[in-house]
Amino acid sequence: MDAGDRQRLLEGTHHDPHTVLGAHPVPGGVAFRVLRPYARAVTVVLDEVRAELHDDGDGFFSGLLPLSREEPVPLYRLRVAYDDAVQETEDPYRFLPALGDFDLHLIGEGRHEQLWRALGAHPMTHQGVSGTRFAVWAPNARGVRVAGGFNFWDGTAFPMRSLGGTGVWELFVPGVGEGELYKFEITRPDGSKTMRADPLARRTEVPPATSSLVHASHYEWGDDAWLARRAERPAHEAPLSVYEVHLPSWRPGLSYRQLAEELPAYVKDLGFTHVELMPVAEHPFGGSWGYQVTGFYAPTARLGTPDDFKYLVDSLHRAGIGVLMDWVPAHFPRDDWALAEFDGRPLYEHEDPLRSAHPDWGTLEFDYGRREVRNFLVANAVYWCEEFHIDGLRVDAVASMLYLDYSREPGRWRPNEHGGRENLDAVAFLQEMNATLYRRVPGVVTIAEESTAWDGVTRATHHKGPSGFGGLGFGLKWNMGWMHDSLQYMSHEPVHRKYHHHEMTFSMVYAYSENYVLPISHDEVVHGKGSLVSKMPGDWWQQRANHRAYLGFMWAHPGKQLLFMGQEFAQGAEWSEARGPDWWLLDPQYGAEADHRGVRDLVRDLNAVYRDTPALWQRDTHPSGFAWVVGDAAEDNVFAFLRFDAEGIPLLAVSNFSPVVRDDYRLGVPDDVPAWHEVLNTDAARYGGSGVTQPHPVKPEPQGWHGRPASIRLTLPPLSTLWLRPA
Template sequence: MKHAKETGLGELDLHLIGEGRHERLWQALGAHPATVDGVAGTSFAVWAPNARTVRVVGDFNDWDSDAHPLAHADGGIWEGFVPGAEPGQRYKLRLEGPDGEWFEKADPMAFATEVPPDNASVIATSTHAWGDDEWLERRAATTWSDAPMSIYEVHLGSWRQGLSYREAAEQLAEYVLEHGFTHVELLPVAEHPFGGSWGYQVTSYYAPTSRFGSPDDFRWFVDHLHQRGIGVIVDWVPAHFPRDAWALARFDGTPLYEHPDPRRGEQPDWGTYVFDFGRPQVRNFLVANALFWLEEFHVDGLRVDAVASMLYLDYSRQDGQWEPNVHGGRENLEAVQFLQELNGTVAKHHPDTLVIAEESTSWPGVTAPTGTGGLGFSMKWNMGWMHDTLQYLGREPVHRAWHQDEITFSLVYAWSEQFVLPLSHDEVVHGKGSLWGRSPGDAWNKAAGVRALLAYMWAHPGKQLLFMGGEFGQSGEWSEGRSLDWHELEDPLHAGISRLVGDLNRTYVASPALWSQDARPEGFVWIDASDAAGSVLSFLRVGSDGTQLACVCNFSGAPHPDYRVGLPATGTWREVVNTDAEVYGGSGVGNLGRVEATDEPMHGQPASAVLQIPPAGVLWLVHEEASETVGTTLAEDALEPDGEPVDGVSGKA
């Protein structure tokens, strides 16, 4: 029998691992190519405190099941050096559990894996030379709560099927820049065996999926997007993990990563295990993993999945299926502590990155600082806004007059947290229909409904997130098994939505009124929300520089000619967005690019203007003095050099 030579993790490493405080855990555990006593090979180390024996098998020893036992160190660590083991070779860990049963496992700290369904770990090292210093410097100088942020959510495997990380980076960067998004958010890219999970059942937390290339290929993906000025956020899944016998489940023959009590350790909805958040080494595994993605892959943020399932002991459980906490409540105090530790650690090391919560309840203080008892997230998905808005816009226009509160209620609590407005993948699957499909009426009305929804969303306080396909109003539900329905862009209605999204994003980024006070109530002023009968609402967004943008929404199916709206200043207001413009597939009802506000007070404002409001349409108006800073917009594109409007672009009165 060969023996893996001991490498001797340092006393500090072992001490920190034992206490669950090794913030760079991936630098100590896992497989690390090294040279020991002049011999090239790989050092292996794994945490398996209840195992009797641990061996490493792989291509380097012909998968000899008796080869290379690892030495038992303090804190449940097994370690050893295998001469000749080199990057690119596959390996697994062979463990003997406390009951004497032998089994093989993938390395929890593996940096690369085989392409699923194969599941061996792969020795990997990085040679990538980063070129994103300029992006990182800009990021460090940015406060995201007061900056423009428009997120394009992407499932890499089905955006355009068959692309590698590098191919996707080049094509996605061009597409995202064309549409003006500031960030891409990827559905989970950590390795997962089942494509139908969309990445949400992770087996290798420290390895990007090998479906699209190597870890360095993913580094190249992020680097390329950064060099094109695009941020990258990844979905991260610390709430639960799958039961696959070769992965984390019962790792050393005992419940190690999962909570041993099924009332806390099993997720009944998804058939998965729940991490034991009270165990220091498990918290360490996850907190270090967050730092790993931020540091090793330069990602700009993590979107934390299923936070509500972590916070509540009775989540998806009936009476008798859960146990109260020590205070008799339903809150998972250990998960709360973990989330606070996670966010505190990220804020300490990378304060310019984001940790965004998908939290679907009214848990208080999700984005409040941990020092005041909050969870410490940077932002939170506004699921209430999403639910109410889609419910309202799914109604027949004639019925919306009785449900005006659904479209206005979000402004009651818009500043209680730092919000992202999500129209995510979850809203276009499982029979819910696409955004297009949810909109009532024929094709023209569906397109108008999607355009109005997006323009309202982009003007609403909060950052925007739109799942792929929504930017051109894909008519069918999303499926991970096929590419988006790109052929629909040949239809002028879908092409019009695509053009609108680009114009919305470019106007948004150039308009501080829409983002510089997102997190403060001073950034929003109602003009009028009382016209339920007409399904019209209007409001102002106000920038920290004093600039203002008026948004007027008509969610009825009929135009409102000669409709007077209050405005904060007299003079010319430019129509910088009109969702009913003919270039977007609309009917062309509008104001020829501008309106004149007089000193007639209205809606509590000192001035007002008479508007031609299109059916199922949204207008954005900017005062002429301020509109020069907005940049090239729809209304400006609509004017010939002599100042005359081009028919049908900015809308016809």
């Protein structure tokens, strides 16, 4: 063996170990070379022939067998003797690459939309032998080796080969199967070594352990009917009310499969159309709630296996519930076993420190301008939707991706090539991600958590707006402005609300600029913000009444709804990921019927009436679906508006955010409705209210009011929202 090859193999810096190790025709026969540290002897086994190799020192063994050079190298095995055991195995270095040229071409182009099928660890049969193909992208590495439980975490005998200029390293290891632990031992450009988890690992150890696991799915889906019908209607024209869930704390201690026995039934009973799961991808620190991801292709092992997670999604689908998932492509943590400087240099992060370091979270931002990184993320979005049947992705922290100066002081950021503050690479990435996902996965929806006034978040990518950018291509966007303004209004004592009336009406000024979701999410009930009911002023009765009236207003307002767990029954305490919702509040022995069960019953009825009333969702994104009846009754703290479905059938929503009953309150209405029937009243006694209701249909009077030809007179309960439909 050449001394240079020998040294590079020992140092883990050989880029093509297959040219040295294995069997190679040479003058006089076939040369066999094996690297097995700690072995006492190595024997080549060919049919009935046994040939012991010479011990060349440092774990190298070699020998020349007088075989015909005219014939292909025969099949052989290795018999490796250690001090306390003898192992007969295949030689990894007799196999051709198990990764095809087309895969490599797509990876090099940054266009491999199923990247997880190429990179990572894949159990397979290759050249008639069972084993696992390992492949990793590490273009700056001087060498890469596979280490795992199968080689006692010493990768010396398992160097990988570099496949051309793609930066991909590959090795097929015979005999390694599902469940084996592994990492990649990377030799950095400076010669130092680092052990890294697989960026494309589809299964991981349970944190705080950090190894990757070889995985193959065996799950058989039962949700064909769900997938067939979910594309019948686009999300912005369909009923969509979302229950946001942090899986580890919804019922602390439950696994994916145990959650599958409880969560679908609970959500279906309350009538939500979807659940939104806070990040499921693997993360080392539970206190990050999943927003600092290290395993982008692996569901967290805290709750079970990837197939267990599929079982949960399948169970939700079979219960008629869609599954949205938080997805975090904005940043990743600096853990030295994960993505940060993966191969010794900035790789997934931007090489410019001003572009790579996230100023708020102590994390690193992806380099969206690098085609392989963009491919890693686009394929990841596809992966969750194709492999796990996820119905939609809520993309976290979009604003931090779009702006180069996000949370950065002057001098701490560099303008783009046009002198602007927009991150053009991130814009292109989001457009590609959305276009790819909508093309590949029928019925999917993407939702942006975008907190600025960026133009065209939910506009198609090929439609340019006034800014000159094409749309970002999202299906929906969180309406952070509505959330902030409406909660600000509700936090004031009713006597002061007249001075803040515009905070409840301003959202209609821009309601049709995007396709919106109204989010009361986990972000609003943590970090000292208090729960939703605790934001409300007054005594306990008034707090709950405000809470109910607010939910009634929210469900009637244009846009889809999202409510975080615990708020559906007016939990008083802030959410804690360690404790989860205070389910004990629903126990009858605590008087929960009037207090907390009543609010939960209201949420159930809100969802039921909402789904059965197309006026509340069919024209969410069309101005023709909404009309104010009275939006300027600031002195009364009253808001009233009409919603219309595609056929013009209306629903009348009236909110009274003052703690007094308003008798004979006149409201203008269309003159083509013979009578109005109350279909929901947040003040009903069964919800814990005072029971001021309209039990009989209300007939319009021919007296014009509020610019309309007819009017009705209602008794408005205190701190309440009413919904009325044509009788």
